[in-house]
Amino acid sequence: MKKVIGEYGMIFVLLALCGLFSVLTLKREGATGEAAAERIVAEITARAESDRGIFAVGAARKDSGDFARMVAERLDEEGFTAVTPVIGAPRDLRVAWDEAKAAAALPSFVVVSGDAVNWTVLDSIVEEEHVPGLSVLEPKERLVSDFLKRSNLLAIVDRIVVIAVIAIGMTLVILTGGIDLSVGSLIAFSAVVGTLVVKALGGLEAASWTVWLGFLLAVASCGVIGATGGAVVAVFRVAPFIVTLAVMMMARGLAFLLTGGFSVYQVPPALTWLGQGSTVGIPNTVILLVALYGAAHVFMSHTRFGRYIYAVGGNEEAARLSGVPVRWILVFVYFVSGLSAGFAGCIQASQLNSGAPNLGMMFELYVIAAVVVGGTSLSGGSGRIIGTLIGAFIISVIQNGMNLLGFDSYLQQVVLGGVILGAVLLDKARQGGGWRRLLRQ
């Protein structure tokens, strides 16, 4: 346990941020309005069959009446057939009730809102008539946190999935003591290649297999580009910074050349499955993150190649003298980095339903930040893949939280920069045995 805390200490930073934003985005949600209507509808749908009678009662005043109308419409959409909106004065309710009684179609639910809650006619109906099984429902005020809403949490995942996927490859590269600046450009390259393949094979009417072929070719070509850069690093011993900087420029340029500078929109709806679809109710992006990080974690901590990567980063010469195939390892990590950037490009294209040559600008820096915030040392040899996932989420949560709180977008950059710096310092202090020791060095 202690070891886990030591290695994944950043998770507490992440949890603290989540807690902070949950509290800061807390707000009172009123008894009228869309969210309250949804809750009422959900309750009725859960409790009653669709042929039961329902009264949606509202006072003539705007918010109360609108609410009743909204509930009625939503219930209609859900397939309820006997919904009666009753909007106006107490008299209208009495009239509607008597009519229903005459037709022997008394409602099982009465939804009341706003001022209508205080109508005496309501009390008299409930007390005098003793209709068996009648429920009176009224929306209540409650506290909700915008941050913790399911839709918001999914938005966080959506936003970070591209960076998090690339960060897997980047972690491997940084663990060997290298760096890969080309990943941002490869996002664009991959998205462009993938969508162009689909466009060539039928465009908007293309079959869904063409999407998979496009993705496959995109990922493969990025893998080849990554491996080629890795080979230059491994064989000619050129600094990874320079090699991948060159690849970054070339890949970006190629993406523009291939498209003539325009986005590729001629793609079928099947393209969106990867980035926007879901499987058994779970968004595909979430499944992807869990699967990829699970596989990467097992690979790094329980396979021979994973161990070799740590060894090469920790001491390349000692690794070589121990029979570790150092060159292959180097080629391999840049290959994986290329693959993951290519895959991330496909996800991005799928999210946007198009491919554009200007995608992923500056993403390499966010990816590096995620890896470093996740506790991986830029000098190589130490770090954990799950730490990277935490690092990516820290960045995404901060961005998301600031959006919810309405921070100015320029200010967001300032804060994000500061947080990255602070997170890394915190990590250093934790590993180096406290602030005082760190400062004395």
Next chain:
Amino acid sequence: MDVPLLEMRGIDKRFPGVHALDGVSLTLQRGEVLALLGENGAGKSTLIKMLGGAQRPDAGEIRIGGQPVEIHSAVDSRRAGVAVIYQEFNLVPGLTVAENLYLGREQTRFGLIDHRAECERALQWLRKIGLDIDPATRCGDLTVAQQQAVEIARALSTDARILVMDEPSAVLTLQEVDRLFAIVRDLRDRGIGIIYISHRLDEIDAIADRVMVLRDGRTVGGDVASELSRERLIEMMVGRPLEDEFPKHRAEIGEELLRVEGLSRGRHVRDVSFSVNAGEIVGFAGLVGAGRTETMRLIAGVDGRESGRILLRGRPVPMGSPREAIARGVCLLSEDRKSEGLVLGLGASDNFGLPNLRRFSRGGFLDEGAEVKEFLRYRDDLSLRVSSPSQRVGDLSGGNQQKVVLAKWLARHADVLIFDEPTRGIDVGAKYEIYQLMNRLAGEGKAIVMVSSELPEILGMSDRIVVMHEGRIVGEFTDPSGTTQEDILGHAIAGGGAATQATT
């Protein structure tokens, strides 16, 4: 007697799980060389780090010239007149000698660095210790011995009254050690107090006035150097009498396992041919730079050879990479374990497993249970002291680090083992264990090559001795017990006259 130059009283220091120093006291007089002895982990480094400002005592007092001082940083240390020369030098390789000498206290004129004044003054300090180099030379271009001398010159230039040297001879050749001793004696005669740390007992007689021995964080004894015999010193350091410094057993010599013919690369390895048989320990002697390490690197596939053949059991093999050498059963225990032998940031069992992972994995997936189990066997076998198999090797003492390297190669069950300076920087107790291990391996029929700069070790442990000089083999002695250090040195220094095979 005067007030001592340096007095450390009741120094106490605890690290998590270790009582590193337990009430240690030390005095140093003006104009005295105090040899500080002790096994690795005895607390010598911690003690001198307190003088250098890298560590602070939990309890105890340091007095310099009778005045209590608090040393919190390297600056405090310098101000108090202390200079510490660590094993890893503190020189910036890209800067010149003069720039290094005045780093942090640049000589300025009108706010700009006065290069000429720095060079002139640096030259004076260099002359004082008899060092004849241009102060404008980049430090990276100097030999190790020259760099060390520059460190000494820098210490003098800060008006240090106390000079602490941590194993200064470990990196020097024999002649360089003589020059170092001359400098140390000269400083002593000028009234500087010197604390000299070394593992080499021969040097103690040559240089020390007084000896102090530490063991497990306590002072176990000390006396005027001439009063202590070599045996007594070892006993004090190890804590038990040591029967024999070199426990040599002769194993039965079997068939030829390794033969090299006409091996050459550059000027360091020229036409080297020799062979090693099963059960045999062949000692390689020579000065630093004679090409011994370079030869071994060619055999182990670390560097590519320009010409020559390598034969294993009579069959020529390409030996194009360390990977191939390991696969063929040739393992090189390199001389620099920190930069070539170990991944310091990884755990002990991780390092142990590195060349053996194929055995500890199935379909690419690691079987960590099997790895740790085998590691524990070697741990017990080599009496390796680790707190857990996953302890970072960077935190282990030199002797235990070397045992991790040994374990990882032993687990390969290789036929040919090349030990390059296997006992460098290792304490007496661990040395003895490594010698015993070499005996055992020879007894199991392995062929062993041992490169060593310590002549007693070469003479004490080898079945056959090969001497190299300037890249060539210049002599071979088949009967080490009838050979003297002078015989070997004669060949090592002079190249043995003509390159004939001297046989006694």
